[in-house]
Amino acid sequence: MFREPGPRVFHLPPGVDFAPALVAGLRARLAPHPPEAMAGVTLFLNTNRMRRRVIDAFCADGPGFLPRLRVLTDISEGMALPGLPSAVSPLRRRLELSQLIARLLDAQPDLAPRAAIFDLADSLAGLMDEMQGEGVSPEIIGALDVSDHSAHWARTRAFLSIVAPYFSGEGAPDSETRQRLAVSRxxxxxxxxxxxxxxxxxxxxGSRGTTAALMQAVAALPQGALVLPGLDPDMPDWVWERLTDAMTGEDHPQFRFRRLMERLDIPASAIRPWTDAKAPAPARNRLISLSLRPAPVTDQWLVEGAGLPDLAEATETVTLIEAPTPRTEALAIALILRQAAEEGTTAALISPDRMLTRQVTAALDRWGILPDDSAGRPLALSAPGRLLRHVASLMGRRLTSDALLAVLKHPLAFSGADRGDHLLFTRLLEMQLRRKGPAFPTGEALLTWAATRKETGLLPWAQTLATLIERAAGITTGTLADLVAAQCELAEAFARGTAAEGSGTLWDKEAGVEARKLMSGLATEADAGGVLAPVEYRDLFDAVIARGEVRETVAAHPGILILGPREAREQGADLVILGGLNDGAWPRLPEPDPWLNRRMRKEAGLLLPERQVGLSAHDYQIACAAPRVVLTRALRDAEAETVPSRWINRLVNLMEGLPERQGRQALAAMRARGRQWLALAAALEQPTPEMQADPRLQPAGRPSPRPPLTARPKELSLTRISLLIRDPYAIYCRYVLRLRRLDPLRHEPDAALRGQILHLILESFVKDRPAGEDPAGGRARLLETAARILGEQVPWPAARALWLSRLERAADFFLSVDSRDGGTSVALEGKGGVAVAPLDFRLVGTPDRIDRLPDGRLHIMDYKTGTPPTQAMQKAFDKQLLLAAAMAERDAFAGLEGSEVARITYVGLGSKPKVEETEITPQITDEAWEGLIALVSHYARPGAGYTARRAVLKERFEGDYDHLSRHGEWDTTSPPSPETVGPDA
Structure with a gap:
């Protein structure tokens, strides 16, 4: 095939469809030979995807012989290499390393959290692969001078010495070591x-040492050759000569080719075209090439920029989309792909941003277009993966309501039998847990609840579930093998449910098969995992499953592709969209290296962090050479403004600086084409004229319903009067519509519970007060009472300790207020009620505490865990105690008839204890009562509406019914929208 002397290195320029061009070159060189000569060719390709494309290219030309196709990820495939050992499983190596790291953290706990053990093991395994691939031994690492580095790097170097046995050649090698051994043989x-x-x-x-060594060996063969992808033929020789320092050139797209030239001892001019195929847009390639020059020589922009062709013509098929948000960016991309599908154009979205690609896939679904996504779906997000993660989170820990229901509501839970009954019983259990708890469900509590119900089949279901949750909670520290087995058994039991046998649908379909394969692999290598606590196992399992993917069989559109950046050289699409071009996403920022810093890496001969940036730059350069190109980015993400990719910045700055080559006009045209797509994306989100005319689709007004008078509440408590003033709509929802807010699924030690507990403590303290108690005894009894009630009512240890500490700080303040007037408690949480004449309305209430003072008058008190209302707030809004005083003077409380109220007091026991006290006079209570009559009379009129958020204290006020009122479509500046509701409407 080759008559010229070696080393023979060829290239295909950026933009040329690599696989068909490679095949065309092979056929042209073997044209003088018989057809079977093709079978004598051995072709090493970089990925399996490229191998499939090469096969397709051969088949497109009709029947014939194929060469022997090998993949560089498994160099020894199909070759007889006696004595070459099998590689150790990557999982096993990481488990072994995790044990070493666990011992290190036992000795140096400040080095990293234990939750990061497997991540550190994965990082260390990656470093070992790199050392083996680049031929760097532990001795080289150990010889590094760290005298001027921090103590952290000294400890790290010492730790790296413990992995030296893996480089001794004894035992099974790592995959990278095996690759290097295979190349050597x-x-x-x-x-x-x-x-x-x-x-x-x-x-x-040839970016990795092992691959470069194979390429060097192939180039030395009598009939060996290399075909490089995306070599830049427009870069001058003097730039190639300067591209030698890794510290300044590693992030350049052509740096790896320069290293290969040094290995082969050839100049750039010795690399010849593989075929006469021309790039689709050579003028654009020259522009991109100049924009990517290494930083030390970008001053040549001014010199060489003048030699570029007309940029308006060079970029006429390039579009630049600068979207305001990621959502708009995804919609614009989806519209472009939709047009390509309609026109029959092959289009590829290339992006490392998986969130963006998922958003694009979701947007395409509205038109029934399913792209061919090369990445598949993360196994951790599949149905079996999520159930396995949920089950792992239950093992050996106190069960919470939300964690339990997350498993029960999973689509695979109890899929073995009676799935319908399971969903019904789960709903009943959820309502019970929301309303009555407990905060931490147990099997015993579950069976007690089920015994009180009459639904057929509920008790057997509860017995099955009780057994499962008790089994999960009972898992303790054990070997990795035991924990893997326990997780599998528990997951299968949850999936089986009440069925007699089987595992439900847990292991069905592609995702189930992949999940079972992962669990089998983990079980196979479990003997290397040591002993773990359940929480450590959960962290390990999450790290392992996060690396799994599943490819599901779908009828994807053959011409719409979603690819990762590394697949840019393998695509042959007519239209290429480079999405997510923001710094930090593309290129990704180098990940922090916990083992070696940049300088230590260079001294050791390892790859610098910029290597990944350089590889991404090469992928970008190849993708930008397609016949039609769309560059997209979002100006903002969910948190802040984004920074454009450095390549976009370079391109824009270069074009802005070349007005004589029409650079500014070309850039403006690129953006104008992008704005057209953004306008279409915005129009896609806007309602049609028909929708705009539909009153059902208009933004909601600020509701102010007017129900029939007969449906309006005839009784309210003292605490609801303030709500009637501030948010009347909440009163309408609660007492007219009879809607009650659902309690949160996970019971937390929130402010409401803290208030309830405080009232219980103080009520018990006052009720059980012994005669003649001194202040010191009162303080001790208060804290003893608090500790007892907290222990009975609050199942959260941290909350118990915190609340007890707060009460201890406020104890002296409370005791001073408690004994200040010498009163005697005559009512604790005593209920009372009185008719509001002449209206058909009754006011009820339960003051926290009523004391009888030595002069016979009453002192009404209310405890607050926060800041008590000021005098002005009490007068206008928070009328609870003022009205309680008016009720007491109207004989609302049994046993206190004929009593006069002396004062009312709000006792704030928050972080800053405070008292708000008001001396009561007949004028004050009469004024409060007349205000109540006026308020109730207002809502006794048919035209009075219950306006939402009428006078909230703060705009951040969170009402229980804001979602029902569609708050957000209106605000407090919107006028009320009165509407008559009910049977007479």
């Missing part, structure tokens, strides 16, 4: 007995 075999047929490595940049 293959090179030795070829040197002794070169293969007769051509051997070609195609599609690789």
């Amino acid at each position: 293959i090179a030795a075999l070829w040197q002794a007995d070169p293969p007769e047929g051509p051997v070609i490595v195609a599609g690789s940049t």
Whole structure:
């Protein structure tokens, strides 16, 4: 095939469809030979996807012989290499390393949290692979001078020494070590007995040491050749010569080719075209090439920029979309892909931002377009993966209501039998847990509840569930094998439910198969995992499953592709969209290296963090060379303004600085084409004229319903009067519509519970007061009472300790207020009620405490866990105690008839204890009572509406019924929208 002397290195320029061009070059070179000569060619390709594309390219030309196709990820495939050991499982190696790291953290707890053990093991395994791939031994790492580095790096270097046994050659090698061994043996075999047929490595940049070593060995063969993807033919020789320092050039897209030239000892001019195929847009390629020059030589923009062709013509098929939000960016991309599907154009979205690609997929679904996504779906987000993660979270920990219901509501839970009954019983259990708890469900509590119900089949269901949750809670520290087995058994039991046998649908379909494969692999390697606590196992399992993916069989659109950046060189689409071009996303920021800093890496001969940036830049350069290109980014994300990708910045700055080449006009045209798509995306979100005319789809007004007088409440409590003043709509929902807010699913030690507990403590303290108690005894009894009630009523240890501490700080203040007037408590949480004449209305209430003072008058008190209302707030809104005083003077409380009220007091026991006290006079109570009559009379009129959020204290006020009133479509500046409701409406 090759008559010219070696080393033979060829290239295909950016933009040329690599697979068909590679095949065309092979056929052209073998044209003088018989057809079977193709079978004698050995072709090493960079990925399995490229291998499939090469096969498709061969098949497109009709029947014929195929070359021997190998993939660089498994160099030894199909080759006889006696004595080459099998590689150890990557999972096993990471489990072994996790044990070493756990011991390190036992000795140095400040190095990292234990939850990061498996992540650190994965990072260390990656470093070991890199060391083995680049031929860097632990001795080189150990010889690094860290005298001028922080103590952290010294400890890290010492720790790295413990992985030295993995480099000794004893035992099973890592996959990268095996690859390097395979390359060494293959090179030795070829040197002794070169293969007769051509051997070609195609599609690789040689960025890893092992691959570069194979490429060097192939280039030395009599019939060996390399075909490089995306070599930049427009870069001058003097730039190639300067591209030698990794510290300044590693992030350049062509840096890896320069390293390969050094290995092969050839200049850039020795790399020849593989075929005569031309790039679709050579003028644009020159522009992109100049914009990507290494930083030290970007001053040449001014010199070489003048030699660029007309930029308006060079970029006429380039669109720049600068969307206001990621959602708008995704919609614009989806519209472009939709148009491509309608026109029959092959289009590829290339982006590392998986959130963006998922948003695009969701947007395409409205038109029934399912793209061919090369990444598949994360196994952790599949149905089996989520159930396994839920089950892992239950193991060995106190069960919460939300965690239990997350498992019960999972689509695979109790899928073995009676799924309908299971969903019904789950709903009943949810209502019970919301209304009455307990905060931490147990099997015993579940069975007690089920025994009180009459639904058929509920008790057997509850017995099955009780057994499962008690089994989950009883899991303790054990070997990894035991924990894996326990998780599998528990997950299968949850999926089986009340069925006699089986595992429901847990292991069904592609996702189930992948999940079972993952669990089997974890069980197989579990002997290397040591002993773990359930919480450590949960962290490990989450890290393992996060790396799994599942490819589901779907009828994807053949011409609409979603690819990762590394697949840019393998695509042959007519239209390429580069999405998510923001710094931090594309290119991704180098991940922090916990083992070696940048300088230590360079001294050791390892790859610098900028390597990934350089590889991404190469992918970007290749993708930008497609026939039609769309560059997209979002100006803001959910948190702040974004920073454009450095490549976009370079391109924009270069074009802005070349007005004589029409750079500014070209850039404006690119943005104008992008704005057209943004306008379409905005129009897609806008309602049609028909929708705008539909009153059902208009933004809601501020509701002010007017129900029939007969349906309006005839009785309210003292605490509801303030709500009637501030948010009348809430009174309408609660007492007219009879809607009650659902309690939260997870019971938390919130402010409401704290208030209830405080009232219980103080009520018990006052009620059980012994005669003649001194202040010191009162303080001790108060704290003893608080500790007892907190222990009985609050199942959260941290909340108990915090609340007891707060009460201890406020104890002296409370005791001083409690004994100040020498009164005697005559009513604690005593209920009372009185008719509001002449209206058909009754006011009821339960003051926290009523004392009889030595002069016979009453002192009404109310405890607050926060700040008590001021005098002005009491007068206008918070009338609870003022009205309680008026009720007492109207004989509302049994046993206190004929009593006069001396004062009312709000006792604030928050972080800053405070008292708000009001001396009561007949004028004050009469004024409060007349205000109540006026308020109730107002709502006794048919035209009075219950306006939402009429006079809230703060705009951040969270009402229980804001979602029902559609608050957000209106605000407090909107006028009320009165509407008559009810049977007479």
